[in-house]
Amino acid sequence: MTKTTTGERAGYMFNNATPEARNQLRHLAQILDPDTERALFELGIGSGWQVTEIGAGAGTLTTWLADQVGPDGHVTAVDVDPRYIPQGPNVTIRAGDIREIELPAGSQQVIVARLVLMHLPEREQVLADLTRALAPGGAMVVADWDCTWRDMIRRSPSPRATELIERFQDALLAYGESRGADMGWAKRAPEVMLRLGLVSVVSRIESRSWRGGTGICRLHHSNSIQREAELIDGGMSRDDLAELRQVLRDPQLMLSGYLMHTTIGRRLASA
Ligand SMILES: C[S@@+](CC[C@H](N)C(=O)[O-])C[C@H]1O[C@@H](n2cnc3c(N)ncnc32)[C@H](O)[C@@H]1O
Numbered sequence: 001m002t003k004t005t006t007g008e009r010a011g012y013m014f015n016n017a018t019p020e021a022r023n024q025l026r027h028l029a030q031i032l033d034p035d036t037e038r039a040l041f042e043l044g045i046g047s048g049w050q051v052t053e054i055g056a057g058a059g060t061l062t063t064w065l066a067d068q069v070g071p072d073g074h075v076t077a078v079d080v081d082p083r084y085i086p087q088g089p090n091v092t093i094r095a096g097d098i099r100e101i102e103l104p105a106g107s108q109q110v111i112v113a114r115l116v117l118m119h120l121p122e123r124e125q126v127l128a129d130l131t132r133a134l135a136p137g138g139a140m141v142v143a144d145w146d147c148t149w150r151d152m153i154r155r156s157p158s159p160r161a162t163e164l165i166e167r168f169q170d171a172l173l174a175y176g177e178s179r180g181a182d183m184g185w186a187k188r189a190p191e192v193m194l195r196l197g198l199v200s201v202v203s204r205i206e207s208r209s210w211r212g213g214t215g216i217c218r219l220h221h222s223n224s225i226q227r228e229a230e231l232i233d234g235g236m237s238r239d240d241l242a243e244l245r246q247v248l249r250d251p252q253l254m255l256s257g258y259l260m261h262t263t264i265g266r267r268l269a270s271a
Contacts, residue, residue: 010180171234198265
């Protein structure tokens with residue numbers, strides 16, 4: 001088991017139990033659900049499918065999946081802290097760490113893991129275990145941000161705003177790495193999926209820009225609140241953070257999101 005320098009088990013750098021987490025997870029859903037839903041729609045998701053979502057967060061995708069698979073299908077939503085995931089007649093919520101949870105072998109038509117594996121040092125082992133849970137012909141959907149791509153500022157209101165955003169990114173991502181996150185994992189996912197025997201592996205890479213007060217700017221604002229103590233440990237002052245939050249609300253600002261890699265691979269139909 002990988003441990004951090006403080007001796008805790010390494011892993012997720014945020015915490016759904018914090019007061020800001022609900023906002024954070026809603027912003028993620030607003031930014032990302034349309035593209036993930038399109039990818040799942042293109043896979044042909046439909047009535048009767050058995051689907052598992054790992055790290056379901058706000059649960060908005062869980063609800064969408066439950067609507068797609070209907071009463072004859074089923075969605076299992078796994079999260080270490082599932083407090084925001086809505087119940088549903090065809091939804092099972094499993095509270096727990098995906099590193100410890102076993103899914104029935106060969107059972108799932110789709111497994112989707114968005115913004116989870118990048119956080120877990122054991123990501124390759126988890127992916128191998130999840131691959132065994134796919135039904136023959138089933139699809140693995142791994143969506144993670146490439147946070148090594150840092151050319152995100154499309155328009156800045158001032159040099160000071162640019163400096164604050166860059167220092168915020170440096171401190172937040174360094175904190176994530178200290179917890180075991182791999183900011184470049186998204187780029188390696190296709191190679192690992194091929195090594196695990198998945199076929200028809202394809203990655204789609206997407207990003208869009210957002211004005212201050214919208215999308216990714218609201219997410220950064222929320223993350224700056226949820227991880228304020230760690231950002232201060234990383235060299236930002238309270239005044240810097242207050243100024244950063246003003247910048248993130250300023251419509252003069254335009255930021256790109258991180259690059260989202262959605263990688264899909266299939267288990268062989270005869271496996
Ligand atoms: C960054 S959020 C992403 C939420 C959602 N998938 C999305 O993309 O909007 C990560 C989610 O994964 C959950 N999570 C983190 N580590 C986990 C683990 N080891 N096992 C299960 N869930 C985990 C967190 O509690 C959180 O809800």
